[in-house]
Amino acid sequence: MQHLLRSQQFSVEGLTKLYDMADRMRVTFGRKPDRQGMRTFLAGTLMHAIFYEASTRTRFSFESGAQHLGMSVVSTDNAAQFSSAVKGETLEDSIRVHAGYAPDVIVLRHPEDGAAERAAAVVDASGHACHVINAGDGRGQHPTQALLDAYTIDRHYGRIEGLTVLMGGDLANGRTVRSLAYLLGKYSEMRIIFVSPPQLAVGADILEYLDRHGVRHDQVSDMESVLPEADVVYWTRLQVERIADRGFAHEMRELQRASFTIRARHLRLLKERTIILHPFPRKGEIATEVDADPRAYYFHQAENGMYVRMALLFSLIKELPL
Amino acid sequence: MQHLLRSQQFSVEGLTKLYDMADRMRVTFGRKPDRQGMRTFLAGTLMHAIFYEASTRTRFSFESGAQHLGMSVVSTDNAAQFSSAVKGETLEDSIRVHAGYAPDVIVLRHPEDGAAERAAAVVDASGHACHVINAGDGRGQHPTQALLDAYTIDRHYGRIEGLTVLMGGDLANGRTVRSLAYLLGKYSEMRIIFVSPPQLAVGADILEYLDRHGVRHDQVSDMESVLPEADVVYWTRLQVERIADRGFAHEMRELQRASFTIRARHLRLLKERTIILHPFPRKGEIATEVDADPRAYYFHQAENGMYVRMALLFSLIKELPL
Amino acid sequence: MQHLLRSQQFSVEGLTKLYDMADRMRVTFGRKPDRQGMRTFLAGTLMHAIFYEASTRTRFSFESGAQHLGMSVVSTDNAAQFSSAVKGETLEDSIRVHAGYAPDVIVLRHPEDGAAERAAAVVDASGHACHVINAGDGRGQHPTQALLDAYTIDRHYGRIEGLTVLMGGDLANGRTVRSLAYLLGKYSEMRIIFVSPPQLAVGADILEYLDRHGVRHDQVSDMESVLPEADVVYWTRLQVERIADRGFAHEMRELQRASFTIRARHLRLLKERTIILHPFPRKGEIATEVDADPRAYYFHQAENGMYVRMALLFSLIKELPL
Helix, strand or coil: CCCECCHHHCCHHHHHHHHHHHHHHHHHHCCCCCCCCCCCCCCCCEEEEEECCCCHHHHHHHHHHHHHCCCEEEEECCHHHHCCCCCCCCHHHHHHHHHHCCCCEEEEEECCCCHHHHHHHHHHHHCCCCEEEEEEECCCECHHHHHHHHHHHHHHHCCCCCCEEEEECCCCCCHHHHHHHHHHCCCCCCEEEEECCHHHCCCHHHHHHHHHCCCEEEEECCHHHHHHHCCEEEECCCCHHHCCCHHHHHHHHHHHHHHCCECHHHHHHCCCCCEEECCCCCCCCECHHHCCCCCECHHHHHHHHHHHHHHHHHHHHCCCCC | CCCECCHHHCCHHHHHHHHHHHHHHHHHHCCCCCCCCCCCCCCCCEEEEEECCCCHHHHHHHHHHHHHCCCEEEEECCHHHHCCCCCCCCHHHHHHHHHHCCCCEEEEEECCCCHHHHHHHHHHHHCCCCEEEEEEECCCECHHHHHHHHHHHHHHHCCCCCCEEEEECCCCCCHHHHHHHHHHCCCCCCEEEEECCHHHCCCHHHHHHHHHCCCEEEEECCHHHHHHHCCEEEECCCCHHHCCCHHHHHHHHHHHHHHCCECHHHHHHCCCCCEEECCCCCCCCECHHHCCCCCECHHHHHHHHHHHHHHHHHHHHCCCCC | CCCECCHHHCCHHHHHHHHHHHHHHHHHHCCCCCCCCCCCCCCCCEEEEEECCCCHHHHHHHHHHHHHCCCEEEEECCHHHHCCCCCCCCHHHHHHHHHHCCCCEEEEEECCCCHHHHHHHHHHHHCCCCEEEEEEECCCECHHHHHHHHHHHHHHHCCCCCCEEEEECCCCCCHHHHHHHHHHCCCCCCEEEEECCHHHCCCHHHHHHHHHCCCEEEEECCHHHHHHHCCEEEECCCCHHHCCCHHHHHHHHHHHHHHCCECHHHHHHCCCCCEEECCCCCCCCECHHHCCCCCECHHHHHHHHHHHHHHHHHHHHCCCCC
16 A cells, blocks of 8 residues: 555455554553653654644644654644645645655645545656655545544454444534545445434435445434444534535534534433544534543544554555555 | 642752753753764653644743753644634643643643643543643743743852842733742742832732742832842733733833833943843843843843753653652 | 855855765665665754744755754744744844754744844854754845755756856746856856846846856846747746735736746747756746656756755754865
């Protein structure tokens, strides 16, 4: 694997290898180890973190993981506002120049669908041996988020096959939903229940993909009726910044508050082993009163993100088969 | 000491240890040493510098010190504007996620009073062994600034006890004044003279603290009358960005220009050994014509900042008693 | 050489040494080497990258080169908007404080002409052994850009002497044109043809300098008539951000589109060995249809930038004669 652009790229076998590597990363670099002197796994390699949209969480996850591995990092927070993007440069020109500075990896976040694929094409044409990782492009994909979501589920249940995943909130605008649905399609006997206001329903491309891959799926708009069925509750916030119509955004926010917010009283509807995930940031759609419940798994999930990204960086740069 | 949140946390004994360590840092990493290969004191450790308010000086001081010590750093300049703060995330969620990325230290700058304490509580609850350093929270505290101020005074006089410190300028809005006053309260036989327009007088909480700790204090509004008494002149700028009323801010600026600005002609009022300090940035409240005088000690003070912060990072991470 | 402030500082002999060092950097750190463990050339040294104007390209070029060499880096993207510059601090105060944090190099980008010289003066007065590199100051200079331009020409032709360089586009506002013209004046038997709308003609100071150094020069406004004469075509974009009058900026943009844009059909006018350079970013003034031509040399030129900057960092810090 040269670039990570879409969550569909992985085979189940490749995912298993990646998850095992993530475990190893956690054991090696996780809580309170004697880390001194161990940061040599990727010493001498360079990451460019190019974020056209700010995402402190994703950027820190990649950069912290890179630093734990001994990589060097050069990064920008807001390439769109402060860089030559203002001066009218194309993404293609920018990436071509970046590739010339001999990074081993370019981690790209961009507001346009398909940006990561365009970047990878430019890198390949340039002749530089550099890996492109899609850290979210528009409403397109956010594959490393999907990888960490799936890793979290897998490590909790010991498998992914046969689980029922409830995906709720803003299914129309969140790229994490797309990436995760595509990834879950790799596994057999899955069921996905989509729960959202009809105005924020999941895209037809996803449903088609799931049909093609034999994933059973339903769309409902009543959250409480389906909570008891879920093995995994995957909840998302309203992506107001991707909704142009402000009146509509306001209306949806009210609707989310009223009918698509997980509160303490919903916990009794869940099975005992069910886990609640959220790609973060949250804006009230899971009440903080839920946090103390052991099934509130979203902080653990966020933590997993770094180890999965470390596993990915290591596997790509060391050219391990995935 | 697990976290540095308030300047009051230190005992005089602990301060002495910290100052000695800062001396050691200066000797090891200061001007023109053969530094090559020495950056191993904290190799393999990671700092997260999370600045919700930009402060290039404080951030560079921490990050340069960290790099001299061999630490890795991941940082953000403006977490408030460009991060998930825009998307409505709470500080608590953000810090909890940061802690999961296994940094050894989080250096936090935040516009709200008490933010550092909230962050430390979240880190402790998360079970991650991570130190939180308050790099300024709202009008609350800026304890590392106070530590470097006190270190500078101590190294100049060989002691802090018994000195008369004149603190002037905007005493109502500057957190450095609060932190330093609290710290000076640790030492015996201190006298603090506060000089400011009555509208920018020092807060009642500080005066109460000083009373409780037996620090003699006065409030005056005529700068020239008290300059001759000072061993240390600690001058501050008007914190216009913390004053909501623009008319009032303008009026205060005029007043500072007229009556609370240190100029060359004031130098003859000072004792020969007196030092002039300023937490920076300055905006004219000490005229540049003062800079050439050996008593203009503020650049030396700023330089000390890095060594004190290095001493603090080293002591916290190596769990030295303070 | 203590600081790099202006392209004129170099002798031809010094340039030759720098270019040889850049070659060495490319061989050592360029495409697909086994770089692991080699990043020790400047281990233990620190760069401050202080950008008052964003320039992702220039900053990444410096920082990537520094990281390849094993340097530590602390950087800011937008010192003007987010730092104490907002609070009214002078450049002199800022740089003096930076110098105190013991960086080995300060790379400065600033919107005002002469900022780099002011910074160097402050550093020298401070007594700190720190090198200042001008990464572009206002309409003043951008000497490392000129160095990489000249290096690119030299490595293509094996010499610079005797070449005809066509410089076109916005000659009034682009600092790269100034820096390169000054540098080319070092070489004998040069000819420079300036091609631009009369309203964007090259400055009198440059023409005077060229006269003094015996460089033949012409000014024309018809691009096509002079393309066949050029050994090097150096094309630049309209610096709209430096033009206050928006109507005039619009008019110039239209003019550039109509008459000062290099398109595929112009390629047949060029000699076979001619190379087309551009300091980037471009905004349409070289059509992308030109990119596939082997004479389109601008991406190669951008790549050279990092190696030249690495050579400069290494030579300054190691105090090699230049």
